[in-house]
Amino acid sequence: MTDNILEVEHLTKEFSARGEIVTAVDDVSFTVRRGEALGLVGESGSGKSTTARCVLRLIEPTAGTVRLNGVDLTSLRARKLRNFRANAQLVFQDPYSSLDPRMNVSEIIAEGIRIHRPREKESVVRDEVAELLEVVGLRPDHLGRKAAAFSGGERQRIGIARALAVKPQLLVCDEPVASLDVSIQAQILNLFQDLKSRLGLTLLYIAHDLATVRHLCDRVAVMQQGSIREIGTREDLYSHPQHPYTQALIAAVPEPDPIEERRKLTARRAAAAAGAAAEAASLTEKAAR
Incomplete structure (x- = not known):
């Protein structure tokens, strides 16, 4: 079995805008090893979030292949694609709009379990939800509350628990601390580090700067204008950046x-x-x- 849990090869995504073709992701290739955190970094409009959404099949790539555990996800249809969703989950950037305001915390976290394991006993679901709440640093008395009762950092913890509920092998984090206060950002980054160590999670971590990935990621890929300009270990990239764009990003930290x-x-x-x-x-x- 290969050490790579995710393999992306020649990924391209084009959009049609006012009769013109815009290439948002241009021939992108990278791998993510089991148990590592790969940071995908670039300024707004660089194509990193579009890449993440193509990886998860939330939008369809124009060309290229995406393999998870050796299975080409671009070829999956209907039921097989639905089964794949449990293996790769997304933590959204905005913790305010990504949670259903009509549901309480228990319902939000349990939703994925009920979709992917519809025959699971309700007692088992309740126990798993309570355990997940503890894992992300929230209290049992939070279960009956609606999302509006929580701060941004607490809401993001709920979103992380929801993603973890189906036991994914890959967690894609799309700028999950960008909308949070700096002090809360550090707490969420520490939580991801703890989850990575405790659960053996594999992370594809999207960020718009190099400051947030330095603490968390093992390797970093730098994107600009839809292409990867440089990829390497955290130590090499910070100590000896090769591309001028990477050098500019590091200088801005x-x-x-x-x-x-x-x-x-x-x-x-x-x-x-x-x-x-x-x-x-x-x-x-x-x-x-």
């Missing part, structure tokens, strides 16, 4: 040390000024010819 942050800001301004001066000199030279 805030430093907790104010002195070091000022030094980085000064260096960025100097580099920008040097680049502007070089461009101006080039234009002057061309005008003089």
Whole structure:
């Protein structure tokens, strides 16, 4: 058995917009090993969330293959695709709109169990839901409450419990801390790290910057304009970034040390000024010819 739980090869997604074809994901290939967390990083519009949705078959890819445990997901239809859904789950970015306001916490978490294991005893479902609530750091008295009664961080914990309820092998996290306060972000990242260690989870973690993936991910893939520019271990990518876009992303990561942050800001301004001066000199030279 291969060590890769997820294999994405030559994935492409095109959209039609006003009579033109827009390529959102352009010939993307990567693998995710069992038990690792792969960060997929890029600014807004880079194609990372579209890639994640193609992997999960929430939208149909234009071309390419996606294999989970060696099974080509792009070829699955109807019942087989439904069975696959239990193996790969999504944690959404927005914890406010991703939870049904009509359902209480117990119903939200149990929904996936009832869909994928419809014959399961109700007592077993209740026990599993209570256990999941504890795993994500919430209390048993939260079970009967509606989503509106919780903070953003608590709602995201509920969303994580819901995703874990069907015992997925792959958890796709689409910028799950982007809409949370910085202090809450750290708590959720620590929760993912704990779940990865405790449950042996495999994560595909989407983020728009390199700061949030540094703590969690084993490897990082950097996306820009629908393509992967660089992929490598966390240590190599942070210590020796090869692509200019990766270097720019790392330079933009805030430093907790104010002195070091000022030094980085000064260096960025100097580099920008040097680049502007070089461009101006080039234009002057061309005008003089």
